Amino acid sequence: MRSRINYILAISIIILNILTLSANIYIIKKGFSPLEGGFNFSIMLMISNTFIIPAVATFFKNLSYKFIILLLNILGMFIAVLGIFLAFMMITIQC
Numbered sequence: 001m002r003s004r005i006n007y008i009l010a011i012s013i014i015i016l017n018i019l020t021l022s023a024n025i026y027i028i029k030k031g032f033s034p035l036e037g038g039f040n041f042s043i044m045l046m047i048s049n050t051f052i053i054p055a056v057a058t059f060f061k062n063l064s065y066k067f068i069i070l071l072l073n074i075l076g077m078f079i080a081v082l083g084i085f086l087a088f089m090m091i092t093i094q095c
Contacts, residue, residue, distance in 0.1 A: 001043060003064050005070065006032050006064055006065075006073055007059075009073040009076070010058035010073055011055075012077060013051055013052065013055040013076045013077055013080050014056070016077075016079055016083070017048065017052045017055070019050050019081065019084060020045050020048050020083045020087055021045075023084075023088075024046065025033060027042050027045070027087070028042055029042060041086050041087070045083050048079050048083030051080060054072035054073055058073060
């Protein structure tokens with residue numbers, strides 16, 4: 001059961017991080033100034049993208065049943081959803 005939840009979390013983290021990575025590239029390409037919060041959001045999105053490592057590690061047989069990977073995937077899911085929210089805020093709300 002733990003392995004199934006871990007795989008579901010890992011796949012959703014990978015999908016959300018692909019969206020976050022594309023938003024991060026958009027923010028960097030647009031060149032938002034630090035006063036607009038562009039680089040601050042970019043750093044937060046990069047932190048969100050680091051949780052793709054335990055998500056990919058889930059697909060190795062010897063790591064898929066580890067409890068620490070499950071905890072990292074739960075934390076990564078929370079951070080990825082927060083990252084998508086921040087990316088949406090940064091792209092759509094213009095100050």
